[in-house]
Amino acid sequence: MIDEITRPDLATAIEAGVERAYEEVQTLYRQLHQHPELPFQEHATAAHLGAALEALGYAVTRGVGGTGVVALLHNGEGPTVMLRSDMDALPIEEQTGLDFASRAIGENADGECVPVMHACGHDLHSSCLVGAAAVLAELRASWQGTLMLVCQPAEEVFGGARAMLDDGLYTRFARPDIVLGQHNMPALAGSVGHLSGQAMAAATTLGVTIHGAGGHGSMPAQTVDPVVIAAHVVTRLQTIVSREVPPDQTVVVTVGKLHAGTQGNIIPHSAELEINVRGFDNHLHERVLASIRRIVGAECEAGRSPRAPEFRVLSETIALNNDAEGTERVRRAHADHFGAARLFAMPRLNGSEDFPYFGNAEAGGFGGPDIPCVYWYIGATAEARWHATPGASVAEKMTHLEMPHSPYYAPGQEATLRTGMAALVTGALAYMVRV
Structure with missing residues (x-):
């Protein structure tokens, strides 16, 4: 089934779809970046994402687990593939100097007024998800099954995944066969990184x-x-x-x-x-x-x-263990679409995510067998900056670059947005493309 994704006509259609979606996705990204919201306060963010997905023909439910959004697109018999993004921002004062930089002020859990910034790229993740949703909706003749798009709140406090699961994510909507997600990293913009097994702490x-x-x-x-x-x-x-x-x-x-x-x-x-x-x-x-x-x-x-x-x-939160078979399947799909030269071996990160709750039946509280998860990484460093950075490997160069949660972190490169959309599309089609 995965070999079908290499067909030239489908690869061309994916790129054409990304091109058509790009301008609106970039506008959405800048809108979300300029107006960030703290965990479980993502009301305006959820409204923007819900409206965008509804306009694409998805059945959208809002308010799942507080402020979460779930969008479904049924397209015949086949697997249910869940694509997840996160929405929340951090109490950081932005120092990027971007013309669409955040000047937002929010109220934290202690009632204090704090500056708010998308310093981890969750605005980018959500924008890429909407772009992928647009491309996949256009390509319905090429795949079958159910797309389940999840815009998750409160990742930064490790609360949103469990909140959505506790609110019946898998009983009210669908229990996925595979859960896919991605995160931006200070690697070369346009590149994609993979790591099987123990990936995050x-x-x-x-x-x-x-x-x-x-x-x-x-x-x-x-x-x-x-x-x-x-x-x-x-x-x-x-x-x-x-x-x-x-x-x-x-x-x-x-x-x-x-x-x-x-x-x-x-x-x-x-x-x-x-x-x-x-x-x-x-x-x-x-x-x-x-x-x-x-x-x-x-x-x-x-x-x-x-x-x-x-x-x-x-x-x-629990450790992220990427499913070995699924990681290889998605890696091959990305290699076929982007070319092997744009892939890199992602080093293991001591950072953490609440994404693994979606796959761990015991920790996630949803019962039954575990659900395989695959989580990959998209580069977010402009090409000129990347080549000027000391180091031979991705891990070496990362030590010289701003990381997520820095007030100077700005991952929204054009290549990152385009790659993020295409990576989600090809990851989903690795499981759903028609034979």
């Missing part, structure tokens, strides 16, 4: 409260100092990776926040920590979290803490 951020008994700094014997306990916790946590994790495994434990007290002569009543954990094996990840709880509890007991520490899961 599981991530958990724990909030921890250590209780003490505060008092005057001149009378420490009459207190229980939570700062001292917290200091021992920070030091002891470093032994998890060095002494409890097998040397061939990659795990990161970071104490990114430690807050206690108000001034130097006051021993506070409590200390607050935020601990971030990342790793590529979900079972090992759970063991590391258990070790953190054990160490914090033991240090609190050793330090005479008057009560047990409190733990809160602030955010979490």
Whole structure:
């Protein structure tokens, strides 16, 4: 079936469709970029995307999992292929200097006014999805099955995938046979990267409260100092990776926040920590979290803490494991369409996504067997900048380039938009093209 995608007439039709869609997709991208919205606040973004997909003939449902959008196009018997994009932005003040740069201000979960920017390219992802939807709608005579397009909210807080699944994504609409997604990266614009197996890390951020008994700094014997306990916790946590994790495994434990007290002569009543954990094996990840709880509890007991520490899961997601067979199938489709010279081997990323919930039946809470997932990467660095950047490999050059979440990150190159559309189209057709 995949060989059919190499037919010259279909390849030409895909490129012609991308060309016809490009101007509107670029306009949509700039509109979304200039008006970003924070997680679970993507009301205007969802309205724009829903209207665009509805105009293409898709059956659109809004408000799934809060602000999510689901669009279906049925085209006879065949597999259900899900294409996923994300929509939310970040509390970052944009410094790109683009003429369509964001000046938006939003209200975060704490009620604070913050600048908002699409610093991770979710505006690009959603725009490419709409463009792919247009091309695939034009090519209905060439494929069969059901297209399921998902515009997901709140990826940045790892909340949107589960929210949509909990809202009946697979029971109200369809259970896909394959889930496909993509993300922009600072690789050469127009290139596409693939990685089978462990591709992105599981991530958990724990909030921890250590209780003490505060008092005057001149009378420490009459207190229980939570700062001292917290200091021992920070030091002891470093032994998890060095002494409890097998040397061939990659795990990161970071104490990114430690807050206690108000001034130097006051021993506070409590200390607050935020601990971030990342790793590529979900079972090992759970063991590391258990070790953190054990160490914090033991240090609190050793330090005479008057009560047990409190733990809160602030955010979490599981590791992304790209299906081996599906990754190879999509890679071949991309190679056939773009040419092997435009593909690269994507290095494993310690960054994280909530995309894998769509495929993991247990973690996603939808039951039954797991659903294979394939997640690839599209380059977003202009050609001149790429060639001027030191390094021989993609990984080496990336160390010199702005990454997603930088206020200077600007992935919306023309080649990136065009490639993002065509990559989604050819990925879907790898499963749906008529024989």
